[in-house]
Amino acid sequence: MRRAAFRWARAAGPSAKLYINDFSVEWSTPKRAGLHNLVRDLRAQGVPIDDVGHVEPVGTRQAG
Numbered sequence: 001m002r003r004a005a006f007r008w009a010r011a012a013g014p015s016a017k018l019y020i021n022d023f024s025v026e027w028s029t030p031k032r033a034g035l036h037n038l039v040r041d042l043r044a045q046g047v048p049i050d051d052v053g054h055v056e057p058v059g060t061r062q063a064g
Contacts, residue, residue, distance in 0.1 A: 003042060006018055006047045022053070
């Protein structure tokens with residue numbers, strides 16, 4: 001499904017930048033390695049991914 005979604009998005013907006021985005025992958029973890037491998041494999045299959053986004057959840061509450 002991911003492959004198709006990126007290909008459909010490229011077809012709908014050829015000049016649009018396409019990102020894959022995930023959270024909590026800033027540090028070297030199995031999740032980060034999994035995202036790296038996913039992007040590598042999808043790109044190898046010709047899936048148009050322009051960049052990878054990283055989201056770090058930050059709370060608005062102060063400790064105390």
